[in-house]
Amino acid sequence: xxxxxxxxxxxxxxxxxxxxxxxxxxxxxxxxxxxxxxxxxxxxxxxxxxxxxxxxxxxxxxxxxxxxxxxxxxxxxxxxxxxxxxxxxxxxxxxxxxxxxxxxxxxxxxxxxxxxxxxxxxxxxxxxxxxxxxxxxxxxxxxxxxxxxxxxxxxxxxxxxxxxxxxxxxxxxxxxxxxxxxxxxxxxxxxxxxxxxxxxxxxxxxxxxxxxxxxxxxxxxxxxxxxxxxxxxxxxxxxxxxxxxxxxxxxxxxxxxxxxxxxxxxxxxxxxxxxxxxxxxxxxxxxxxxxxxxxxxxxxxxxxxxxxxxxxxxxxxxxxxxxxxxxxxxxxxxxxxxxxxxxxxxx
Numbered sequence: 001x002x003x004x005x006x007x008x009x010x011x012x013x014x015x016x017x018x019x020x021x022x023x024x025x026x027x028x029x030x031x032x033x034x035x036x037x038x039x040x041x042x043x044x045x046x047x048x049x050x051x052x053x054x055x056x057x058x059x060x061x062x063x064x065x066x067x068x069x070x071x072x073x074x075x076x077x078x079x080x081x082x083x084x085x086x087x088x089x090x091x092x093x094x095x096x097x098x099x100x101x102x103x104x105x106x107x108x109x110x111x112x113x114x115x116x117x118x119x120x121x122x123x124x125x126x127x128x129x130x131x132x133x134x135x136x137x138x139x140x141x142x143x144x145x146x147x148x149x150x151x152x153x154x155x156x157x158x159x160x161x162x163x164x165x166x167x168x169x170x171x172x173x174x175x176x177x178x179x180x181x182x183x184x185x186x187x188x189x190x191x192x193x194x195x196x197x198x199x200x201x202x203x204x205x206x207x208x209x210x211x212x213x214x215x216x217x218x219x220x221x222x223x224x225x226x227x228x229x230x231x232x233x234x235x236x237x238x239x240x241x242x243x244x245x246x247x248x249x250x251x252x253x254x255x256x257x258x259x260x261x262x263x264x265x266x267x268x269x270x271x272x273x274x275x276x277x278x279x280x281x282x283x284x285x286x287x288x289x290x291x292x293x294x295x296x297x298x299x300x301x302x303x304x305x306x307x308x309x310x311x312x313x314x315x316x317x318x319x320x321x322x323x324x325x326x327x328x329x330x331x332x333x334x335x336x337x338x339x340x341x342x343x344x345x346x347x
Contacts, residue, residue, distance in 0.1 A: 028312060034127075034149035039119035042149075043131055049111040050135040053104070058253050061136040062200025063104035068133035068308065069196065070098060071126070073183065074162045076313040078154035079125035081162075082108060082323040095162035100243070101203070105324075108132060112323050125323035126151035130309050137305075140199050142255030143298040148309065152317025155326050169206035171272040173280035183311060185304065191276055191286035192300035193308065198259040199252055201245040202269055204236030210271045212238050223278040225266035232269075248273075260291035 035042040053060040071081040074092060081098070082105060083091045092098060093105075108128055115123045127149045138144045167179055180190040211232055214221040220229055235246050248269050249259040259273070264287065268274030276283040290297035318327055 028150050028152060028317075030148035030150045030310065032146045032148055035119075035123060039115065039122045041118060042115060042123050042127075045114050045118065046111045046128055046131040047135045047139075049107065049114060050132050051139055053107040053110070054136070054139055059201060060104045060107055061140045061253070062196075062248075063102070064107050064129075065133045065136040065196055065199070066102060067104070067108065067129050068305070069193070070102060070162070070166060071129055072308050072311045074165050075154070075158070075315070076311045077126050077130060077151055077309055078313060078315070078317060079129060079151075079320070079323060080154040080157040082125055082129075083154070083157040083326065084324045086325075089156055090159040091157040092159055092162040095159045095166065097166035097168070098162065100205075108323055112320075116321065121319055121321065124151050124153045124317075124319050126153050126317075128323070134305070136199075137255050137301075140253065140255035142198070143302050145302045145306065148306070151312070153320040153323075153326075154313070154315060154317055167272065169202065169270045169272050170209060171275075173275045173283045176272065176276075177280070177282060183308070185307060187282045188286055188300055189304040189307060191283050191290065192297060193304040194273060194276060195257070195259055195290065195297055195301055197248040197270070197273055198255050198257070200248050201252060202248055203242060204240065204244045204246065205242035206270055207232065207246075208236055208238070208242060211236060214271075221271065221274070223266055223274055228267040257290055257294040257297045260287050260297065263287050264291045 050060075050064065053064070067081060068077070070092070071077055071079060074080060081092045081102075083089070083093075085091045085094065093102065108125060111128050111132060112123075112125055115128070130147055130149065130151070134145065134147050165179075167176060171179075176190055176194075177187055180186070180193075185193070210221045210224070211229070212218075212220060224232070232246065235244060236242070246269060249262045250267070251258045262268055263274055263277040266274070266278075268277070277287040278284075286300075290300070321327055
């Protein structure tokens with residue numbers, strides 16, 4: 001038996017252990033085919049789950065792809081977004097940009113469940129988000145690309161960080177440029193990644209101000225094409241149900257460059273989308289380019305997704321068994337009398 005540790009010292013040992021975890025935390029080296037030996041079927045399993053999810057509900061494609069954006073921008077791609085709230089932690093699911101907006105968490109759960117049967121404790125939830133997001137694009141008719149894997153899952157989440165970071169659908173091009181710059185993402189990256197709105201829908205909640213009180217004027221956004229504004233007003237009447245959803249572009253289930261064509265014609269659904277064409281020359285030119293050259297958009301989008309997927313916090317992590325909760329850790333210590341004492345740490 002190990003020598004007993006005085007009760008007064010076990011707390012110091014615990015803090016030392018936690019400190020060492022932080023010191024040893026490093027940015028993980030990501031690489032293609034990371035699971036080639038440990039779980040060679042990982043990517044095919046995730047794609048099959050994604051395919052079935054889209055057959056069940058086509059909106060799952062856009063919803064799952066959004067998970068990568070909302071996860072990676074908040075302290076790196078570490079699946080912190082997937083953690084449920086606990087009595088001691090407010091997670092990110094109820095953050096301002098996520099509550100009543102993000103969905104399809106169950107698709108990641110389904111992929112994780114299949115992978116735990118096949119390769120228990122091997123594939124991280126963070127990597128599943130990256131794989132599923134790529135597959136959502138491919139299965140919607142968009143480009144395919146090789147992704148880098150090897151991420152770990154975070155031990156905790158922070159609702160406040162999400163509130164402070166994630167942009168509003170009312171954001172301006174200038175604000176978005178500043179935000180993306182913090183993550184070493186260029187103006188071209190911003191415009192290309194905004195093209196993720198080539199698929200999916202958004203709530204009336206996100207556009208009622210734009211329709212009826214843009215910038216406090218009591219009038220609609222003048223950049224909206226008149227007939228399109230009439231269509232949106234019918235969908236989202238003043239004082240109506242703000243949970244009703246509308247298409248983000250004219251081909252909401254097909255990943256293509258229609259989104260950019262819509263912006264050029266003043267038919268962008270969200271203010272944060274239309275402003276890319278209507279209010280800032282830095283983004284205007286890329287919108288114009290992508291509207292006439294789908295291949296250029298696809299190439300820029302892939303580069304942007306890869307760069308975003310590289311974002312990491314450097315914090316300690318793990319491979320969660322359940323994407324919604326961190327694994328439990330038990331540290332064995334001994335009292336002065338020699339009795340074993342287990343300290344359960346749940347981050």
